[in-house]
Amino acid sequence: AARRGAGGRVSGGTDLAATPPGDAPRFRHGMVVGKFYPPHAGHHALIEAAAARCATVTVVVAPSRRESIPLAERVAWLREAHAGSGRVRVVGRYDDHPVDYADPAVWDAHCAVFREAVGPEPVDAVFSSEEYGAELARRFDAVAVCVDPDRRAVPVSGTAVRADPVTHWRWLSPPVRAWFVRRVVVVGAESSGTTTMAAALAAHYDTAWVPEYGRELTARKLALLRRREPSATVFDVTWDRDDFVEVVRGQQAAEDAAARVSGPLLFCDTDARATAVWEERYLGSTSSVVRAAARRPALYLLTDHEGVPFDDDGLRDGEHLRAWMTGRFRTELVGCGVPTVTLSGSHAERLATAVAACDALLAAGWSLADPLLPATHGT
Incomplete structure (x- = not known):
């Protein structure tokens, strides 16, 4: 239970799990501190628990610069997740001080x-699920509120997510999923099975x-x-x-929206590099704007036109262009720094090759990158 210190500030500690919500003490200003590397459902539950008992909550995102996820990204993700609360303020500061829970000077620096x-x-x-929460609260002359320290309510940790994002995917919010998702782009000449492969x-x-998106725009332009x-x-x-x-903008907007609800892999039927080839086909050259929009997916799958019957659905240029187009795609992908796998043979063979990749x-x-780890002291 909470108690009043000699200076009139709240001190002591309380276990949220042991305190009925209706009888839980209320606070003016709560604090949550963490790396949020990355933010996950356990973090969100902690912040929500604090918001339920405080007039305002300040979430301090405090990673070291050695970590792989930018600070600004983490702050933005947490702000999005808790925008509806009205009580949560998220701030970010880099904290490159060493981690040593036994050193008072290090505590002072943090x-x-x-x-x-x-x-x-x-x-x-101070709301926390970590053992250091009690000392942190003491240094702020505040109540230490421990939330789900055994990770029973939300069995996940940042360490577990970093080690295996796929297994812990369900604990990640949409923007975090979008950051982790591996994008696989299928490109190829007309009627060479790109759409079929992406869907499969x-x-x-x-x-x-x-x-x-380009196919959708073609259909709209023809209808108009x-x-x-x-x-x-x-023609x-x-x-x-x-x-x-x-x-390019329509394709990337759709891709970014899909990434937020995707599994660990997101399959894209074409991208800006492919659009550059089509722009060259129709206008004789490619603009710097389209070129500059090219991203770096995790993998390209190039569908060979050989062995695939041409299906003229009324939106295609013609079978005679397929060999040229396959060659242009192959040339475009060489040197882009992204692994490329060519799919050939029957559909079953192509799918097996793509799945293996x-x-x-x-x-x-x-x-x-690993975060800064706590110092160990011999006994």
């Missing part, structure tokens, strides 16, 4: 960072895939043209530089 981040308003309670891979991995000229075909559709910029991508894991 607390100076936290105090500067929190500002002048006194802290009444999404089904295999029970995840999302992103259709080709046919309102004036009912006999118009796809009557005209293109300009702004159209290809729209394709994607399985290897997942098996490689995520390379995240």
Whole structure:
């Protein structure tokens, strides 16, 4: 239970799990401190527990600079997750001081960072799931509120997520998933199976895939043209530089939206590099805007046109261009710094090749730098 110290400030400690919510003490200003590397459901539960008992809560995100996820990203993710609370303020400060729970001077250095981040308003309670929460609260002359220290309510930790994001995917919020997701782009000539492959891979991995925005725009442009000229075909559709910029922006917006709800792999039917090839096809060259928009996915899958019957659905240029287009894609992908796997043979053979490449991508894991670790002291 909470008690009043000699100076009139709240001190002592309380265990949230042992205190009925209706009888729990209330606080003016709570504080939560952590690396949030990355933020996960356990962090969100901790912050929500603090918000339920405080008029305001300041969340201090305090990683070291050696860590792989930028501070600004973590702050933005937490702000998004708790925007609806109205009580939660998220601030970020880099804290590169060593971690040594036995050294008072190190504690002083860390607390100076936290105090500067929190500002002048006194802290009444420190909410934490870690053992250091009690000492941190003592140094702020506040109540230590321990929340789910055994990780029973939310069995996850930042260490576990970093070691194996796939297994712990369900504990990650949409923006964090989007940061971790591995994007696999399928490119290829017309009627070479890019859409079929993207959809098949999404089904295999029970995840999302992103259709080709350029095809959607082509259909819209043709439909609009046919309102004036009912006999118009796809060869009557005209293109300009702004159209290809729209394709890139539309494709990437759809991709980013899908990444937030995707599994660990996201399959994309084309991207900006492929759009650059199509811009060259129609306008004779590629604009710097489209070139500059190119991203670095985790993997390219290039569908060979050989052995795939041409299906003229009314939106295609023609079978005679497929060999040229396959060659241009192959040239475009060489030297881009992204692994590329060519898919050939039957659909079953192509799918097996693609799955093997994607399985290897997942098996490689995520390379995240270790945080600063606590000092160990001999006995």
